[in-house]
Amino acid sequence: MPRGLQHHRSEAKVMDVLDLETVLERARAHDTEALGEIYHRYARRVFGLCRYMLGSRESAEDATSEVFLKLQRSMESYDGSIPFPRWLLRVAGNQCIDALRRRQRGRQVIVEVEDGAAVIEAASPERSPLSAVISTEERAQVRDAIARLPENYRVPLVLRYYSELSYDEIAQQLGLRRNYVAALIFRAKQELRRTLGH
Helix, strand or coil: CCHHHHHHHHHHHHHHHHHHHHHHHHHHCCCHHHHHHHHHHHHHHHHHHHHHHHCCHHHHHHHHHHHHHHHHHHHHHCCCCCCHHHHHHHHHHHHHHHHHHHHCCCCCCCCCEECCHHHHCCCCCCCCHHHHHCCHHHHHHHHHHHHHCCHHHHHHHHHHHCCCCCHHHHHHHHCCCHHHHHHHHHHHHHHHHHHHCC
């Protein structure tokens, strides 16, 4: 990589961190350029969450579009009490839960799947020993195994591990008791282990 380009990239990375507050402030004031910057930075993560929760690329693309279309209005509710990426993933999780409820109007939808995604998408720059061991091929197997989980297991698992919601937050979003959420996530993990043969 040319030295100038490398310097530019590292400078841009520093700007990304320093600049987020400014971008969020401008987005709250309905600045379309700032909203575009938020999309550029976070669309991939939002899409990943939606893909896990909804089970299809097409549904995930629709939900991701909806999240960012509504962002102009929902930005007003962001108070900075939690990191913005986590807040945005919660907004996306709510959008997916709404989509699942619309999809299955006749029966109760149990959502809250936040497991396994931490293995698939290591957000931290330092890889854990577990994620270092998992090859790209195995990651694809985990992703496929999560996609094959029944919806009532998949949703809580994704919410727990991808959106980093607590059991209480998941229970509140899904309208379930906390101990029931814990049981669903436990069973989802068991099913994943069985499917993956670990």
